[in-house]
Amino acid sequence: MSEPQTSASSSLEDGGDLLATESGMPEVVDHVAVARLYGEPLFQLPQDLYIPPDALEVFLEAFEGPLDLLLYLIRKQNFNILDIPMAAVTRQYLTYVEQVRKRNLELAAEYLLMAAMLIEIKSRMLLPPKKTAEGEEAEDPRAELVRRLLEYEQIKLAAARLGELPHYGRDFLKAQVYIEQSMQPRFPDVHIVDLQGAWADILKRAKLVQHHKITREELSVREHMSIVLKALQGRKFVEFEKLFNPAQGVPVLVVTFIALLELAKESLIEITQAEAYAPIYVRLSYTPA
Template sequence: MSQEPQTLDDAPEGLEALLPSVVDHVALARLYGEPLFTMPRDLYIPPDALQIFLEAFEGPLDLLLYLIRKQNFNILDIPMAAVTRQYLSYVDEIRAGNLELAAEYLLMAAMLIEIKSRMLLPPKKTAEGEEPEDPRAELVRRLLEYEQMKLAAQRLADAPQYGRDFLRAQVHIEQSLAPRFPDVHVLDLQSAWRDILKRAKLVQHHRISREELSVREHMSIVLRRLQGRKFVEFGELFDPEKGSPVLVVTFIAMLELAKETLIELTQAEAFAPIYVRLAYTPA
């Protein structure tokens, strides 16, 4: 829905041209938070704000290799005069815009001039049968190694990369059907049953039954066994077949009888058998 044009009575001259005819126009840019709907007429663009690089080089060796391959020079027989002249012209261009970037290229330029001057001088004398050293040999070796590394890097960059050339496919499928569980094999069922039997054998129950035993009753039993006998060996008064509870009660009964002086425990000497008899009471 359109609205009436908005004007400023006290606006400075030229400001009305910057205001939109309608409020819902899209702003081209914002200057200090204020929208701009038209390009300012007095806009200043610095000379180095926009630069176009037709060829980008990653260093002096990259530039030298480009000059050699572009003109189909033999890298093993580099024409130093032509290459040095073209190289220096490129260095002069980058020195005008970026002196810091040109420092590395100037070092290579000095090396090229040195090689060119050495080629103008007569070769040094060598031993018989040996060829004089070529001043370009070291430069050629470095260029060949750099070219090999550059080609290897290019092959790696051309290989498909995840996120750049392809993406991993992700498909979400909703499981609307009931889950189907795998069938149980007979051997698995037998193994599970054996495990249950093993656990059952490990679980044991011990029931304790309460047996009524009377100390007074066993005291009477001991006295009856001693009647009519002078001495009875201590072990004969116990019956192991009746179990430990009966043995304990019998022993307690003998202690009570000895406490009440109804029986006597005698021994002939140390470590000799112990005998039991009824206590002697004079008439």
């Protein structure tokens, strides 16, 4: 590639606007490179350049099949579909099939099948019509082809109408609103066991607030002080617990305890204990003779 670059540079130095090589390809056209290779300007095409035949294809019309091509040829030239001029249509059809066959033989297979059918219809039209047993005229050889073309045209028009309808994702989008999870509180599922526990708690609280009548009982501290002194007379020591009778009820026990405190305050009794955590004893106070 060094030689072409040298010749191109020499042509630029000479100031020529157009230089031709032996193959007829231009080296420099208005000081513009023919192409660029890896970013470098290329002023002359290489001699061994190979371009595959199918590197560039231009499709002027795209058809979905033989019927689509036939319908296009008929409608473009305003032919009566019920009275198709088979010679003109077949000639144009074969021209297109020949172009397709050169590019893609597999694609041309179904087009060739339709071409054979057109040639057959054209041949049958050249023959004299056969009369039926009832004396009626024979069916037109083009009838089957016309029926298929009309059905195909109806389906194609229906597909076009469907394509014009608004499509989701093409013509409109579904509105969506995203809400943060924190704004959507999700409450836990409640089971039957939870309901039973809640109901039991309600019943328990209801019992606590039930109405009850309070009666007042007159209890005398002085009287119980006398009862305690009588219980201590003639005894050296009496255990603290033996002075209380739980069967008398809480109010009596409270008044008895207050009575003991009053007696101890007035120094009429002594409350002693041998050591820590040892039993507590109560006795009358000792008075010297």
